[in-house]
Amino acid sequence: MIEVDGLTLIYGRGGTAVPAVAGLSMVVDSYELVSVVGPSGCGKTTLLFALDGLLAPTAGRIRMHGEEVRGVRRDVALILQDAGLLPWKTVRANAELSLRIQGRKETAGKVLAELGLAGFEKRYPSELSEGMKRRVGIARALALQPRVMLMDEPTANLDSITREHIQNLILGLWWEMGFTGVLVTHDMEEAVFLGKRILVLSARPARVVEVIENPGMGEPGYRGTPEFVSQVAHLRQVLGGNGP
Amino acid sequence: MTRTLRLAFYYLVAMAAVIGLWWGASWLLETTREREILPSPWVTFRAAVANLGTLASAFGSSALRFLVALAVAFLLGLPLGLVVGFEPKLDRYLSPLIYLLYPMPPVALLLFLYLAFGLGEVVRLVVVVMALFFQVVVAAQGAAKYIVPSHVTSVRSAGATRWQIYRHVVLPATLPSVLTAARVSVGLGITMLYIAETKLGLLLGPGAGLGRFIEYxxxxxxxxxxxxxxxxxxxxxxxxxxxxxxxxxxxxxxxxARGGA
Structure with a gap:
């Protein structure tokens, strides 16, 4: 379970201080997948970095499984927007990077095979398609067997077919592995497809302005249902009333 | 392999072109001035063969000296450049110092270097190291300044220590630029080597370095x-x-990019 209480994050000091998040509170239940949407530049990524322990809150607090977050936690994995692959490491080395940094001896071979990357272990990121790169990024997070997955626009800048592939993959992994997930996105269909609840943030400084319950999420064929379409329309309306 | 062969072929063609130009210049000077000014490639080649032992010894000494200087410049310059480029605080304080010292030619300091280190091997190395050191520092610093933030975030989010960030991100990200800079500064380094071996090698025999060989x-x-x-x-x-x-x-x-889906 993730509990965020009155989170405030301010970049810089004095006259140049920029508040990115102001008094944001939210709760994500264990094994729940929640999507977070908001106008671009509203502080979504900042919120995610704070949840990951990369940024210390200016005020307020974040608790994970009852413990206060004071830095990076080993049971939390972050998937970066462009996958954050290191171009000088092979697919295998990239997938095992987080494990090695944590001094763990496990390998990522099985995870890579599950994500359809078997045979590509010795390739470098520049030899992969965008969709494959994202899968390597996901493999890196999964290799840690995390309890919490934080995802920063995992399908941004992908073509629509690849995007749906990756979205189905994330949903499938969530069913299979049962992690607690927070997915930041600016894609409204993605937010509805992957969020049991959808948190709508305000323009900067970010706070939660609406929580949309999305009980149909995860049902087979949800993407084609009238309920899905009306949820997307509703979300579009909510965001439309909240600036660009 | 074919790529390497093709590259070797291009080098051979380039060498042939240089020898051709040299021959032409030598012939032109001899006909216009009516005496030998620039020895022809053939004459030079014969002289090289006649003095092969000394020449080889001079080449070996110079190569070893340059190798040691290059290694020392890397060992000292790379960590300093990376740290200054990657840590904004150090960048603020140390960059002005580096930029102030960087354009200063070690040749201008020969007298002081000689007084400080004497006429031994150390002073010759110091001159070459000084020239290469700043090239490496400036290249490493420049490259470390513009590391892609998401590369750093990806290791930090796994809990990387400062040392792990350097090992997995900063060093490999900057290595190509640093090696390119090193390649570019080979020319400058060879010039400094020549100066060090002539000006600071007066007491040596001709086999102690190519600079000394040329001067001798x-x-x-x-x-x-x-x-x-x-x-x-x-x-x-x-x-x-x-x-x-x-x-x-x-x-x-x-x-x-070989692709894949």
């Missing part, structure tokens, strides 16, 4: 020119070695 045979144009060719080949050798090193250490730079 000043009045034998053909022999001293063979030494100059030796210097050019020495530069080429290090240029090629650094390029090969880049191909081995930065393999990722040389793989193309």
């Amino acid at each position: 045979y000043t009045f034998r144009g053909d022999i001293s020119l063979a030494g100059v060719v030796g210097l050019a080949l020495l530069g080429l050798l290090f240029y090629v070695v650094l390029e090969l090193l880049e191909r081995v250490l930065c393999r990722w730079k040389f793989v193309g």
Whole structure:
């Protein structure tokens, strides 16, 4: 379970201080997948970095499984927007990077095979398609067997077919592995497809302005249902009333 | 393999072109001035063969000296450049200092270097190291300043220590630029080597370095020119070695997009 209480994050000091998040509170239940949407530049990524322990809150607090977050936690994995692959490491080395940094001896071979990357272990990121790169990024997070997955626009800048592939993959992994997930996105269909609840943030400084319950999420064929379409329309309306 | 062969072929063609130009210049000077000014490639080659032992010894000494200087410049300059480029605080305080010292030619300080280190091997190394050191520092600093933030975030989010960030991100990200800079500064390094071996090598025999060899045979144009060719080949050798090193250490730079779905 993730509990965020009155989170405030301010970049810089004095006259140049920029508040990115102001008094944001939210709760994500264990094994729940929640999507977070908001106008671009509203502080979504900042919120995610704070949840990951990369940024210390200016005020307020974040608790994970009852413990206060004071830095990076080993049971939390972050998937970066462009996958954050290191171009000088092979697919295998990239997938095992987080494990090695944590001094763990496990390998990522099985995870890579599950994500359809078997045979590509010795390739470098520049030899992969965008969709494959994202899968390597996901493999890196999964290799840690995390309890919490934080995802920063995992399908941004992908073509629509690849995007749906990756979205189905994330949903499938969530069913299979049962992690607690927070997915930041600016894609409204993605937010509805992957969020049991959808948190709508305000323009900067970010706070939660609406929580949309999305009980149909995860049902087979949800993407084609009238309920899905009306949820997307509703979300579009909510965001439309909240600036660009 | 065919790529390497083709590259070797291009080098051979280039060498043939240089020899052709040299021959032409030598012939032109001889006909216009009516005496031998620039010894021809053939004459130089004969002089080189006649003094092969000394020339080889001079080449070996210079190569070893340059190798040691290059290694020392890397060992000292790389960590300093990376730290200054990557840590904004150090960048603020140390960059002005580096930029102030960087353009200062070590040649201008020869007298003080001689007084400080004497006329031994150390002073010759110091001159070459000084020239190469700043090239490495400035290249490493520049590259470390512009590291892609998401690369750092990806290791930080796994809980990387400062040392792990340097090992997994900063060093490999900057290595290609640093090796390129090193390759570019081979020319400057060879010039400094020549100066160090002539100005600070007065007490040495001709086999103690190519600079000394050239100076020792000043009045034998053909022999001293063979030494100059030796210097050019020495530069080429290090240029090629650094390029090969880049191909081995930065393999990722040389793989193309082969695709996949």
